[in-house]
Amino acid sequence: MISAGAQRARPFQFERDTFAFANELLWQYHFDPVTGAMTTFTTQPPPTYAHRCFVMARAARQFLYHARFEPGMPAAEDETCRLQVREVVSRSPRQPSPETEKVLIPGFDCLRSFSQERETLLKAECGGAWQSYALRSHWRMVCPVTRGQQQRMARQLVRAHQENPAPIVHIFRFPQLTINHGLVLYGLVETDAGVQFQAYDPNIPAHPVELTYQRTDRTFYFARTHYWAGGKLNVIEVYRGWIY
DSSP: OOOTTOOOOOOOOHHHHSOSSOOBOSEEEEEOTTTOOEEEEEOSSOOSSBSOHHHHHHHHHHHHHHEEEETTSOOOOHHHHHHHHHHHHHSOSSSOOOGGGSEEEETOSSHHHHHHHSHHHHHHHSOOGGGGTSOTTHHHHTSOOOHHHHHHHHHHHHHHHHHSSOOEEEEEOTTTOSOEEEEEEEEEEEOSSEEEEEEEETTEEEEEEEEEEETTTTEEEEOOOSSOOOEEEEEEEESSSTTO
16 A cells, blocks of 8 residues: 555556567467367577566556656667666666656657667666566465455455556466466456456557456456466466565
């Protein structure tokens, strides 16, 4: 919960606050339409920007929290731009900056257009693949996840959306590790049946995805994608407290 007097970020907008490029996959997945069985094969040629789903999710929120875009000004040269990006991603992913202290990024109206024009620079500066593994939240993955815990997590995510936009979640199956991934949540619809969260998936920059919580079995579900067969999984909010 944010403290009294703390800054609140503006609402996250998919068409403005997401990267235009994708977190690439080392493996390609094929799902049999009849049996649902999955087969994999290596991506050829090998990807040059992979294992950065958590890096991209964190950076998207850091740009929302700490950057101010000014399209009416001339864009900076690459070296100046590099310093601006480093400043943004060095700041906390947990608490927004005051508007007057945000990093000015001239020449662009949003992260989406910025990442279209300066893709190589952003890929180089937002963080290495190791940062997707060295997360505080990963210790929680190996512990049992109960239905009561997931029920509380659904309530926590609804509150998080109301308190400060763009909560980041770690979605996973363990010990199967058929999915181990990060999403940015930015919208929700709550019904008697559960909660439908709209999300930005760094693997899928073209459109939003949906993460669903069902009250009947107190379980989260994520639909089939090009890298996941679809179905139930566990969810933990990250970048919220000191242990996550």
